[in-house]
Amino acid sequence: PEGPPFLERWDVVRLIGRGGFGEVHEVRTDTGVTCAAKTLRLPVQLGDELLSMSSEIHRAVESERNLCRLRHTNIVRFLHIAQPEPATVVVFMELLNGRSLERFIDKKPLDEVTIRDFSKQICRALLYLHSRQPPVIHRDINCSNIIVCADNTRIKLIDFGLSIKLEQSVSHILTSTQSPKGTLNFMAPELLGAGESDSVQYSRESDIWAFGCSVYQMVSGARPFADARNFLGMAQLIERRGAPVLPDGRSAELRDFHSRCTAKDRRRRKSAQELLEHEFLTDRKLQLGFFSSF
Numbered sequence: 631p632e633g634p635p636f637l638e639r640w641d642v643v644r645l646i647g648r649g650g651f652g653e654v655h656e657v658r659t660d661t662g663v664t665c666a667a668k669t670l671r672l673p674v675q676l677g678d679e680l681l682s683m684s685s686e687i688h689r690a691v692e693s694e695r696n697l698c699r700l701r702h703t704n705i706v707r708f709l710h711i712a713q714p715e716p717a718t719v720v721v722f723m724e725l726l727n728g729r730s731l732e733r734f735i736d737k738k739p740l741d742e743v744t745i746r747d748f749s750k751q752i753c754r755a756l757l758y759l760h761s762r763q764p765p766v767i768h769r770d771i772n773c774s775n776i777i778v779c780a781d782n783t784r785i786k787l788i789d790f791g792l793s794i795k796l797e798q799s800v801s802h803i804l805t806s807t808q809s810p811k812g813t814l815n816f817m818a819p820e821l822l823g824a825g826e827s828d829s830v831q832y833s834r835e836s837d838i839w840a841f842g843c844s845v846y847q848m849v850s851g852a853r854p855f856a857d858a859r860n861f862l863g864m865a866q867l868i869e870r871r872g873a874p875v876l877p878d879g880r881s882a883e884l885r886d887f888h889s890r891c892t893a894k895d896r897r898r899r900k901s902a903q904e905l906l907e908h909e910f911l912t913d914r915k916l917q918l919g920f921f922s923s924f
């Protein structure tokens with residue numbers, strides 16, 4: 631990490647968008663760096679516990695600083711994480727030009743060549759993260775957290791579940807507890823089983839499940855488990871129907887690939903390395919465009 635991209639201050643250039651815990655702005659710092667800044671405001675009440683909460687958030691921020699060491703072409707570059715106020719964290723990142731995969735899909739199925747290209751890039755990013763020491767778990771893979779760059783071919787993972795981690799670090803003093811940790815529709819069955827307790831164990835395998843759910847959305851145009859309303863509903867849906875089933879008309883290779891990501895038993899899910907070797911990603915037929923007319 632190269633230290634903060636500012637000396638003392640930064641100015642907002644424009645609002646890029648709002649999320650669950652705050653906003654993302656384009657900012658320009660006093661050292662002339664233009665970047666994206668995501669502000670996370672934790673919903674805590676300022677009271678007696680302010681000091682202990684502030685230091686717990688500080689500890690969580692410190693433990694996330696390794697994000698600034700990540701260097702991968704399919705992962706947004708994290709520049710710095712600051713805590714300007716006790717319950718406010720600002721994440722400075724490379725400013726990306728593009729739109730989320732969610733918006734790129736825009737409810738319309740993608741062709742298999744595009745699904746393969748995007749999947750390969752996501753798997754490469756996951757392999758990089760999951761093979762670091764200690765492994766980095768994304769925790770919030772979903773189509774809103776995958777950016778398709780303006781060239782429409784390169785993708786980048788953004789928004790590692792930092793808000794989830796921060797929220798967990800102060801969960802015992804949070805004033806609002808109803809917000810789901812992570813995007814419900816993409817949560818692996820083992821996370822749902824753990825309910826809202828602190829013991830939720832995000833893992834390489836829960837990232838792979840969420841990636842499989844993103845594949846489903848690229849294939850079908852719709853979010854998986856679109857009718858799920860809460861933890862219990864999701865858990866029941868998975869128990870009854872298993873992973874979301876891909877619509878007809880897709881290749882056997884893609885079907886198999888998706889099923890290897892979304893095995894209900896996390897031990898049976900393939901790793902990012904194994905997925906990169908799967909015939910859906912290496913298949914010559916696809917490279918020749920046999921399925922591109924779908």
Ligand SMILES: Nc1ncnc2c1ncn2[C@@H]1O[C@H](COP(=O)(O)OP(=O)(O)OP(=O)(O)O)[C@@H](O)[C@H]1O
Binds near residue numbers: 652726777793
């Ligand atoms: N580094 C970046 N460069 C450009 N745009 C970004 C960057 N990071 C996020 N964005 C965009 O900012 C907007 C808001 O992002 P944010 O992550 O806050 O939304 P969200 O995913 O809905 O929120 P959350 O997951 O925190 O509930 C989104 O449109 C996202 O694509």
